[in-house]
Amino acid sequence: MxxxxxxxxxxxxxxxxxxxxxxxxxxxxxxxxxxxxxxxxxxxxxxxxxxxxxxxxxxxxxxxxxxxxxxxxxxxxxxxxxxxxxxxxxxxxxxxxxxxxxxxxxxxxxxxxxxxxxxxxxxxxxxxxxxxxxxxxxxxxxxxxxxxxxxxxxxxxxxxxxxxxxxxxxxxxxxxxxxxxAGGIDVTATREYNEKPVPRGITAYEIEVNGLQGGHSGMDIHKGLGNANKIMNRLLYHSSEQYHVRISEIDGGGLRNAIPRESFAKIVVDKSQTRDFEISFQELQRDIVKELGITEPNLQIGLEELKTSPKKVMGLGAQEKLLKGVYAAHNGVYAMSAAIDGLTETSNNIAKVEVKNGQIQIGCLTRSSIDSAKMDLAHALKATFELAGCKVAFNGNYPxxxxxxxxxxxxxxxxxxxxxxxxxxxxxxxxxxxxxxxxxxxxxxxxxxxxxxxxxxxxxxxxxxxxxxxxxxxxxxxxxxxxxxxx
Missing domain, CATH: 3.40.630.10 (Zn peptidases)
Structure with a gap:
């Protein structure tokens, strides 16, 4: 070859x-x-x-x-x-x-x-x-x-x-x-959470987001491409609000300099609400696929019932703060350059969201051609994730x-x-x-x-x-x- x-x-x-x-x-x-x-x-x-x-x-x-x-x-x-x-x-x-x-x-x-x-x-x-x-x-x-x-x-x-x-x-x-x-800085949010036994009388599912283009988190950030972590969080947030979905695991994205293409989550839903949950999920799925139809024509959002249920789920307080924190955290272009026409000045990529075994880790790469603007957005992210109960660290700062x-x-x-x-x-x-x-x-x-x-x-x-x-x-x-x- x-x-x-x-x-x-x-x-x-x-x-x-x-x-x-x-x-x-x-x-x-x-x-x-x-x-x-x-x-x-x-x-x-x-x-x-x-x-x-x-x-x-x-x-x-x-x-x-x-x-x-x-x-x-x-x-x-x-x-x-x-x-x-x-x-x-x-x-x-x-x-x-x-x-x-x-x-x-x-x-x-x-x-x-x-x-x-x-x-x-x-x-x-x-x-x-x-x-x-x-x-x-x-x-x-x-x-x-x-x-x-x-x-x-x-x-x-x-x-x-x-x-x-x-x-x-x-x-x-x-x-x-x-x-x-542009310069950049890694923003990493972490926290521990209490795991709870899976309630009785539930149906377990795996949610899968894939088929996104991905790409360079700097050069492609202005294209309006889908971010698998934000899409997954949107699905989980609305499902949690309406049907009290409980999260067992999330594994989304990977490298900070790559726009995340895939995300996977394991959840459980009370059996009495599975039908309504599935109908609502399909409606939200259609909305998201339609919204991104031009930029992400191959986006797929899947919901599959699991034969084996997970053993543990997140505590409700930690789950609520996680979903609200990721929902509120900025992703994509934050500001365009006033000096150079068409140049993205400041942006953030929510590159990784991992939830498993009592540990949450969220990884971002924040970029800007103006150092003070880069740090301003980094601190905005820090404040958002701290409100979600996370500890936030800055690393890899480069000019x-x-x-x-x-x-x-x-x-x-x-x-x-x-x-x-x-x-x-x-x-x-x-x-x-x-x-x-x-x-x-x-x-x-x-x-x-x-x-x-x-x-x-x-x-x-x-x-x-x-x-x-x-x-x-x-x-x-x-x-x-x-x-x-x-x-």
Whole structure:
């Protein structure tokens, strides 16, 4: 299956991508891919090392006549988001990604593809192993754990890098040049609750919400996509209010940077109310499916009677506070930017809701291009969840990347893009979390820019990368490196 990928042009990128995708590389478990990159650099006879956190740095001298150009740091992250469809048997810790060609797209079989940011990594690998591409002195920076905390970028110390220009290859529209991004913070709410024996004379059900698109919790947050956790909470809230449904378990969502696609709950209902409950549930189900019919045409909400009843349910007080808290907590776009038309400024993703064995955990990722606005929304969430009886912790706070419209490397990219493609690129800031803002804290004088090929559905099993766009991205990158100014 992956052999078809190796026949695509440019061969050097796609073969490196196929090699990379054969290596398991979940966030916070990058040991295998770090060894892979170390072996790659050493096999080329290039200066190759890791810093204290595990980021990989590889250096390559400039080609003849370009030795005195400014040093360019090429940067991408090694880890990938792990999401799969519920019916797929796949172990991200052991299995390589299974890819296939679908017209102009490369996709994966029921899992995330890892084009975010594997295509960037593979492109840098192609440049490092090249023998016929003119380029200035290159410094490759492969960071770890970008997707679940940016700890690689956070821990990179000043003085390790030599580059004067940084090209971050981690954006997802090939006609855009990115000069800024949002910062983020993890908001986690937890509480314990008393479990009660399941009452007698009940019917047990499992509720299932699935078929949602999911996607990147920053880049896709403005699209009005369904959030499985909010949908499930709405179903449970109204069922609890009308029919005194008791909750045994909830398992919804997963990674903070992915809009949740699925949620599952086990509940019990008094037998005397099962018929009315089922009719009411079906009416609410139809309403929700109709509301989201345009943005989520494949949404499915299922209700299935269980043969075996759960043993325990939540205490009523904790259940009521949980449902009201999640209902009140903001999800989606909170504010649009006043400075950049069409840019989401501040948002929140209720990424994970887990209720089981006397423990509640709710995980959110709050983003904003303005740090004070990010913290304002984080504190609003904190207040909401504290009213629901939860303890709330903030973790993984990272800064945004402030746009510099006067950047010298921006001028190079805009000129090259116009000359190559006979059109103006879009110069933008994005609502995703790029590592440039973090790296800039220890390297404030480094001129930074971000660009990449077209990738759709990142952070979901619908992730796909455009083959023609990768070819465009490759030609653009080679031309940029030809025109790096002298020191």
């Amino acid at each position: 992956n052999e078809a990928i190796r026949q695509l042009e440019p061969l050097s990128i796609w073969n490196n991508f196929a090699d990379l995708n054969s290596v398991p590389r979940p966030s916070k478990k990058e040991d295998k891919v770090v060894r892979f990159m170390m072996n790659f650099g050493n096999s080329l006879g290039l200066e190759t090392f890791t810093d204290r956190i595990g980021n990989v740095i590889i250096r390559k001298p400039g080609t003849k006549g370009m030795e005195n150009r400014k040093i360019v740091t090429l940067q991408s992250h090694l880890d990938m988001v792990h999401q799969k469809n519920a019916d797929i048997d796949f172990d991200f810790d052991r299995h390589g990604i299974q890819m296939f060609v679908d017209g102009d797209w490369v996709r994966a079989e029921g899992t995330t593809l890892g084009a975010d940011n594997g295509i960037g990594v593979a492109t840098i690998m192609a440049l490092l192993e090249s023998t016929d591409i003119p380029h200035p002195p290159l410094e490759a920076l492969f960071t770890i754990d970008e997707e679940t905390g940016m700890t690689g970028a956070m821990a990179l110390e000043g003085g390790v890098l030599h580059g004067e220009i940084l090209l971050n290859l981690d954006t997802e529209e090939d006609d855009e040049i990115d000069i800024g991004c 945004g990347w402030r746009p510099n419209p006067n950047s010298e490397i921006l001028k190079v990219l805009v000129k090259k893009y116009k000359n190559l493609f006979n059109e103006e690129p879009e110069v933008v800031a994005c609502h995703a979390g790029l590592e440039c803002g973090i790296l800039g804290r220890n390297y404030p004088n480094m001129d930074m820019i971000s660009y990449g090929p077209t990738i759709k559905g990142a952070h979901s099993p619908d992730e796909r990368v455009s083959i023609s766009s990768v070819k465009k991205f490759w030609s653009f990158t080679k031309e940029i490196l030809r025109d790096i100014p002298k020191k």
